[in-house]
Amino acid sequence: MPATAAIRVVPVDDALRPKLLGLHVLPAQRGWVGAIADLLADVALCPGSEAMAILHDATAIGYYRIESTPHSVTGRDLELPSLGLRGFFIDAAWQGRGLGQLALQAMFADLARRHPWARQLALMVDRNNHAALRLYLRVGFSDRGELYHGGRSGPQHLLLRPLP
Ligand SMILES: CC(C)(COP(=O)(O)OP(=O)(O)OC[C@H]1O[C@@H](n2cnc3c(N)ncnc32)[C@H](O)[C@@H]1OP(=O)(O)O)[C@@H](O)C(=O)NCCC(=O)NCCS
Secondary structure, rough: OOOOOOOOEEOOOOOHHHHHHHOOOOHHHHHOOHHHHHHHHHHOOOOOOEEEEEEEEEEEEEEEEEEOHHHHOOOOOOOOOOOEEEEEEOOOHOOOOOOOHHHHHHHHHHHHHOOOOOOEEEEEEOOOHHHHHHHHHOOOEEEEEEEOOOOOOEEEEEEEEEOO
């Protein structure tokens, strides 16, 4: 994958929705993120949640969701004005090329532009999701050492990253 690969993140609109419906993760990863059809249906029901597409040039290669408060991630307020990140994934066919990291960097730039008030991004990651955990730590998230026990696939770590 050339270092110049154009990775962009954009809000999901009616034109993008059908393209996202073709995305999926590997069978072994299904416990960590739901099926894209369910993710899109759910976000439509939640005021304050924004569905985002990850594009490689014009091709949709991934998805995530930004929560305008950290409540649906952590179940409580945090000390700093915070956003939440949920459902982040790269399509199985595009994984392993470093695009997850490029997508997160594009996400941080987008958050700084469109949510300049936010000082922090919060997410939960399953304790056994080692690839995602390493990726998040590489891009500046840190582990608060808090384990949550309500996750579908076992205990989850709360990770926080400052937003500039
Ligand atoms: C986690 C994820 C976003 C990483 O995206 P990516 O574009 O593959 O990221 P990278 O290419 O930078 O690889 C990151 C790490 O994942 C590993 N990896 C990538 N694809 C993999 C695969 N199919 N199986 C196992 N490990 C894989 C890489 O080897 C790398 O490991 P390293 O930290 O030892 O170098 C992607 O694997 C994914 O969508 N996983 C399923 C959904 C998920 O778990 N989301 C997180 C929810 S909190």
